[in-house]
Amino acid sequence: MMGRGARQRSLRAVTLTIAVAFAIVATASTLFVVSLSSSVRRSLDRGTDQLMIDQRIADQIVSSSYGQQLAAFRYLKSPSPTALGEFRVLGQETYAHIRQYLFRPMPLTARLKVELIKEAHQTFEVAAQHAFDLSLRNDPDDARQQVLALTECASR
């Protein structure tokens, strides 16, 4: 039979073991939670950074493409090498921003949408050039028609 002292020692040992085990589990859990929250925060930070960069590039695309549309209308109103140069520079900026966006990771459906925006921009530039040619030919009716087509193309 086990003596009272031996039983007390055994109980102390069990309690101690449980306490140590609990401390280990608690520490590990705390570390895990801290690490998880830090990893979630890092991932959230990365996501936010990514989103902000995406948004910045998208803003640049919108800004330069609107600028290019304005330059096209300015050229049609009063043709000059300066207006044409501005139209081309803004077109190149728009293209560069779209390409920059396309080099970023994104799902296939989003990629397709941006590629379609790129193709619409190409169509707009050709339509604008056609309108420029018509206006230089002093063909106001055709040029007006082309401006309407251009407006429709730009609104896409």
Added chain:
Amino acid sequence: MLSIVALIGCSSPPPVTIGIVLNRDGERGALLAVDDVNAAGGIRGRRLELRIMKGSSSTAARDALVAAESLALDPAILGVVGHTNSAASLAASQVYNEHHIVQIAPTTTAPLYSSAGPYSFRMVASDAHQGAFLARLVAADPAHPRTAVLYVNDDYGRALHGTFAQNLSLSGATLVYEAPFEEGVRFVDVATMAQAIAHTRPDLLVWLGRPNEFAALIPSLRALAPSIRVLASDGLSNPEIESHPAPAFLGVTYVRFRDLANSTPAIRLLDARFRDRWHDAFTDQYCLAYDAVRLLAEATSAGGSDRAAVQRYLTSLGRTRPPFQGVLGKIAFDEHGDPNPAYFLAQVTASGSKATTFAAWSGSRQ
């Protein structure tokens, strides 16, 4: 049990599969390369097979992305040869890089492809060089021609126009007319475009696009400017022009990636085999696709049969390994996956395309 073991032992190993997204000409080159690799014993005893994506040779991003996604998600595909043009190759390149699968683009020249990613390689140099080459030809013309330039408004023509115009302005020459155009059904008002060009009285038209739109425009333009000469980029090249060209193309000088004046015995042999099998003109696209498939086969054989090993092999060419000997010459890539530039000029004659007396241009990157 023994018979099962024997059956497993005797069953042939799985084939090595390469994805192909090329036009008809490129597909033919790829098919002949596969025949040659398999006739020589395959790849370490494994047969080489192609998965050809039919109808994916357009410039539209949608077609390119669908084909790329399908190939990238197929674990049997170890590498891809394609796509047919710069716009499609650039669109697809991000899908291939995301899935860590090598893309070798045989005829893609857009400068931006150099930045597409570590899995993007090509068989011809960036148009940063072709633009400089064309500008140098125009600037060196003793007649100092009044020059107009038309470019297809996609990743190919847009970038080539940029480098050409920039290099020409550095030489002090100016352009009298420059305009973009669209391909296909949207290329409609030919008369207006011809009138706008003729209005500027050009002596020379620099064409940075493909043949269909050129054939549509040039009769109207020649009616207004009969003496205009044409210098075109590599995009003009196709089998019809190189064998039985339409009258619109006669006299046009254009860029090729192959030296027609100095064909090697290997090229002459390939030319003969091609004509014998398909009874058609032997083109640069065909040659480049042939070399690209053989290069991928060698990468699988010597480098290893997984996607990362294929990429490592291609990166090591010309650095830790000797360049690969292709039919068109030695193949090695720089840190952007680009080869050294080499351009030659040909002129379209009634009996096909011939080397011109102009000097060819090749050399290291600038």
